[in-house]
Amino acid sequence: MKTLLTFIFEPGFFSSQPVLTALFVSGVAAIVSAVVGIFTVIRGQAFAGHSLADVSSAGGSASYLLGVNPLLGFLGMAILGAGGMELVGVERARGRDLATGVVFGAGLGLAALFLYLDVTTTSTSGTTIAVLFGSMFAIPSRTEFLVVIIGSATLIILIALYRPLLLSSINPEIAAVQGIRVRLVGLVQMLVLGSAVALSAISVGAILSTALLIGPAATALRLAKRPNLAIWLAALIGLGAAWLGILLAYDSADWIPGHNLPVSFLIVMLVFLTYVIASLISGRGRGIASAKIATPIRSGRS
Amino acid sequence: MFSGFMLNAWIIASIVAVVAGVVGFFVVLRGNAFEAHALPLGSFPGAAAASLLGINSFIGLVVFAALGVLGINRLGRRGKQGVATALSLVFLLGLGALFFSFTNEYAPAIYSFLFGEVLGTSTSQILLVAFLGAVAIMTTAILYRPLMLDSLSPDLVEVSGIRSSHMEILFLLVLALATVMSLPVVGALLVFSLMVGPPAAARSFTNRPLVAILLAVAFALLTVWIALALSYLSDWPVGFFVGSLGALFYGLGRGWMSWRPFKRSTHLLQRSASAQ
Secondary structure: OHHHHHHHOOOOOOOOHHHHHHHHHHHHHHHHHHHHHHHHHHHOOHHHHHHHHHHHHHHHHHHHHHOOOHHHHHHHHHHHHHHHHHHHOOOOHHHHHHHHHHHHHHHHHHHHHHHHHHHHHHOOOOHHHHHHHOOHHHOOOOHHHHHHHHHHHHHHHHHHOHHHHHHHHHOHHHHHHOOOOHHHHHHHHHHHHHHHHHHHHHHHOHHHHHHHHHHHHHHHHHHOOOHHHHHHHHHHHHHHHHHHHHHHHHHHHHOOOOOOOOHHHHHHHHHHHHHHHHHHHHOOOOHHHHOHHHOOOOOOOO | OOOOHHHHHHHHHHHHHHHHHHHHHHHHHHOOHHHHHHHHHHHHHHHHHHHHHOOOHHHHHHHHHHHHHHHHHHHHHHOOHHHHHHHHHHHHHHHHHHHHHOOOOHHHHHHHHHHOOHHHOOHHHHHHHHHHHHHHHHHHHHOHHHHHHHHHOHHHHHHOOOOHHHHHHHHHHHHHHHHHHHHHHHOHHHHHHHHHHHHHHHHHHOOOHHHHHHHHHHHHHHHHHHHHHHHHHHOOOHHHHHHHHHHHHHHHHHHHHHHOOOOOOOOHHHHHHHHO
16 A cells, blocks of 8 residues: 555655645646636636736736746736726627737737846746746745635635626626626626636646636536536546646656656646546537537627 | 848738738638637647657648647537637647757747747748748638628528538638748737737728728738837837737727717628627
């Protein structure tokens, strides 16, 4: 039994500070992202979620210039982006993809500028990779504290607004009839999305954070029949993928001499595989993803 | 500003802008903004894979762009298109994270693949880009009528004997082609800015498709020209200016739409927007 345990958990796994930090930060990020992801997928906002992640990379790269914690940079820019998308896309929901795209383009321009300034002024050429693909085992100290605050604030908002959020995601018309302020709820949803994205960006990197946001939620919506069940399942899948990814990355030093497989790569592959397997076994007609209630609000060609 | 390597940059950026304007019009019309972002961004790890294997980076781009189209199409059949696109994209980018971990030499290369290396283009590259650009525009011209019809009313196109799902995959392939040709030059993220900003702005000014396409091309050309000039003068990355100008043009278009005295909301293109 003991040898099996040391086989699975390489020596030093639980006593290494970077590993513990990574487990904690990615755990919180995975749970928050998975829960927010459920609403994101039901609303058909996968694109907005991914855009916010990329836009937040501008904040992440600016934080290296300003010398503040990257998480604050990611968060600031994601919130700005979320507000911008709501503002530009105000008039009609159907223009939302376009509004997303344009805010997104401008945000990417800023990211280009800040990364360029990073590379030219601070001579740390690794910044680009750290911002975009994550640096899980090199999370700056005192980040845990921020993660706790942002993560719990997001979850509290989600719990408090659970019903209005869910109802206006599934059917905005009925929500409006019931006196829910759909626009305001939409804004809250975008802000919550921004903070989930920022948490994921600090763990798996800005452009891969979409994996934690969309993957577990889409998988859970395929398998579960009820929204509450889907939320628990998504959180479980996200947490499982994140922790298993970290474990495999730590152990992988033994498989290929002198080379650790990147954590972000392993987590993304686990998330992707889970989704493919779930969609193979569920087929059509199971789970709320395929039920009538959750058909996209913008009944687009898909 | 117009000599030697800068001249190459002007020519190649102009070609890319023309293609982005034409293809981008349909991206905006069909609501394929996410795909227009995912295909370029998902293809760039292909270049890294190619250089690990020691083959031409162009082959890597083609393979990864094809994988992207395949993933979006296959996964999209079973679920929502947005989810399919997002998951295909992170799958390809995840592979990218793996490739980049094998060496540290990629840091500058990653930056140029994402944000462009327009100043480092050779004359032979111009020929390749011009050829691929011509193919992309010709394909779009041939597909013009069914594409328009499919974008406006997928039901109508089925009646005329064309499968709407076929049009979708054909358009994704055109998008992949435009991606592969422009990625090494303007970078993965900027292809997208060029394909969405200028055409979205063009649509605010006119309702006639052909005029909108020409206007989109004109805006895209203006964007890259101004961006190149400003980048040359300020030494800041081209990408920053392309992104900002794209947003600026879109803002002008929106301003024009709300300012103009009469409403044209019943026109063809507007209706197509509501159909999405």
